[in-house]
Amino acid sequence: MNGPHNGPGHDPGSALHATPSAFTESEILADYRAAFQIAQLPMALVGRSGQILIANPAFGRLLGIPLERLAGVRADTVTGLGLDGRTRGSYHAVLRGHSERMRCTRRLKHADGHTLWAEVTVLPTRCDDSAALLTVLDISERRDLQERLRHIEMHDPVTRLPNRALFFERLTSALADSATGRIGLCYLGLDGFKAINDTLGHRVGDQLLSAAAQRLAHCATGAGGHLVARLGGDEFAVLVEGSTGTEQLTRLAEKMLAALQRPFDLCGQRLAVSASIGVVERECASTTATGLMQAADTTLYWAKADGKARWTLFDPERNAHRMTRQSLSATLRRGVERGEFTLEYQPIVGLADDIVRGAEALVRWRHPQFGTLGPDRFIGLAEENGAIVPLGRWALIEACRQARRWQLDHPGRPLFVSVNVAVRQVWDSDLVSDVASALRDSGLPSGLLQLELTESAVMGSAGRPLQALQDLSDMGVRIAIDDFGTGYSNLAYLSRLPVRALKLDGMFVRGFRTARHLNPADETIVTSLVQLAHKLGLTVTAECVEGPAQAERLRRIGCDTGQGWHYARPMPADHMAALLAGRT
Structure with a gap:
């Protein structure tokens, strides 16, 4: 239709x-x-x-x-x-x-x-x-709306300072285009802020942060208009984009310290804080934003560790030492697994007859990067990160195996081996089981193994550590207190602990080197300690015996054995075997 x-x-x-x-x-x-x-x-x-x-x-x-x-x-x-x-x-x-x-x-x-x-x-x-x-x-x-939104996005709402994002944007730009080719950074943390925040509340804490930010901004404005940013928490950063050298940075740090040390009157209360500041200054061409911030963070840590309320300048040598420590700490366990550790042995000699009675096993690390390292370079790190447990277990097994070989090669006189044990080995592992396994697998008689624990560790023993020491003693293992005289010196514990030997710290025998420099107090202390030990049925070993005068005095006093460079330096196992083969 x-x-x-x-x-x-x-x-x-x-x-x-x-x-x-x-x-x-x-x-x-x-x-x-x-x-x-x-x-x-x-x-x-x-x-x-x-x-x-x-x-x-x-x-x-x-x-x-x-x-x-x-x-x-x-x-x-x-x-x-x-x-x-x-x-x-x-x-x-x-x-x-x-x-x-x-x-x-x-x-x-x-x-x-x-x-x-x-x-x-x-x-x-x-x-x-x-x-x-x-x-x-x-x-x-x-555009105005975008800029307002960007300002909100790039600024801290509490202090109204540039925030972390804007700081790193400016830092990256400054590294690429600096009028002087150099850049400086003051990385600041408030000392005592957490206590104020926790006790007085976040409202007071925020007001303190805001007031501190104003003082820092004033210091930076007066010093040339440097960027001040809040990076988070109580940490601030001041960026000097065209640095003229470390003197400019340290003057600025001093100015900020002085400004923050003045009391803050907030909410009817007078509050006192200080600041720790890490100062870094370097060429733009030789650094990156990440590298600069890592250096600043490390230097702020140093400032706090050195006592707070101060500024600390970045030190390349100190940082290299820290980096070495970090590298060692990170590779300790892998080093044990890869067989990078070895033992050296220092003879323990009878003072009365100069006959070798035993040897202390000393750990060395053949590090692929840093060469052979002594225990002072890594034992503390191993105790901190727990690597002391596998390392100590390995040292125990290796020392028992080596001592058994000496026993078989030289059956005339029994030679004991002394192994250092860290407290963490008692707490974090079954030391009694580890020792029993090492003795059983090596065939070494328990009486030829001596375990050395520091005085500060043994004297406070209770509960599990004390029971472990007692169990080891019951097995026939000798327990010795190392560095005796430098720790708690609670002599009452000696009658309660299953201790068989004392090792006198070297500081007591250093004054014995010559008659000319003899300190009568040193001889009195050593004599008293030896007599006390003997009355308790303990033997005494003097450490750090470095000359014949020391050895003679210690023998006259009544020390049982001595150890030190006067007799021999620590040596590899095969050198020790040669020494034993030549003894009378």
Whole structure:
């Protein structure tokens, strides 16, 4: 059924087909020009030479320039397209018809002096009389909103200082472009802040942070406008982008310390805090943002460890030592697994007859990077990270095996081996089981094994450690107190502990070197300790015997055995075997 508009003879597409012929070219061009003139979007036609052919009123209003004055003006001068080479090249590529579009953001200047942010777009027109259509969109409000959001994103809400993100952005930029080629950093932590925050609450803590931030900002402004940022918690950083040397940084650190040491009056209370500051200054070319921050963090740690309320300058040698410690700590367990450790033995000699009675096993680390290391370089680290347990177990097994070999090779006199045991081995492992296994697997009689524990460890023993010592003694193992006289010196414990021997610390016998420098007090102390030990049924070994005068005095006093360079330095197992083979 035909509708009212599609009766017989009506072509629905006839109107469309007739449209092009319904308007003349001049009428279409007039419409385009009318649209161009009334459009709210600022526009201009640009000729092939880059001059404005015609601009619409919106374009003139945007820049505050009358239309008649815009004609013939170079478009890149009023829109900033010629300010940098990359943008200028893209713009001219469109004018020459080599590119389909270019767009950029520019800050433009209005005729009355104020500035605005605009998005400038250039499109080719492919017309005979013009090369491109230039449009300019005012994005000032959008830009302002973005900047406000960025400010919120990049600033700490408590102190209103730049936050960690903005700090690292500026730091990276400063490393790439420094006026002096150098950069400086003061990394600061408030001393005592946590106690204030925990006792008085976060509101007071936040007020303290804000007040401290104001003082730091004042110091930085007065010193040259350096960036002050809160990195988190009670930690702040002051970035000196064009450093002139360490003196500039240390002066700034002193100024900040003095500012923060003044009391803070907050919430009706007077609060006192101090600060610790790590100071780093170096060439930009030789560092990275990560490297600089690692150095600053390390130096702040030093400042706190050295007593707080001070600044500390980064020390490459001290840092190298720290890095070495970290490297050693991280590779200790793997070193045990890879067989990098070895034992040396120092003879323990009878003072009355100069006969070797035993040997102390001393651990050495043949480190692939740092060479052979003595126990003073790694035992403390091993105790800290727990590697002392597998290391101590290995030393025990190896010493028992070696002592058994000596016994078999030289059956005439029994030679005991003395092995150091750390307290952590008692707590973190089954020492009794480890010792029993080492003796059983090696075949060494229990009476030829002596375990040395420090006085400070043994004298406070109770519970599990004390039971372990008793069990070991019941097995026949000798228990000795090492470095006796330097720890608790609670002599009452000697009657309660299963101790068989005392090893006098070397500080007591150093004064015995010559009669000329003899300190009567040293001889009195050693004599008393030896007599007390003998009355309790203990033997006494003097450590650090370095000369014949010392050995003779100790023999006269009644010491049982001596150990030190006077007799022999620590030696490999095969040298010890040769020494034993030559004894009488």
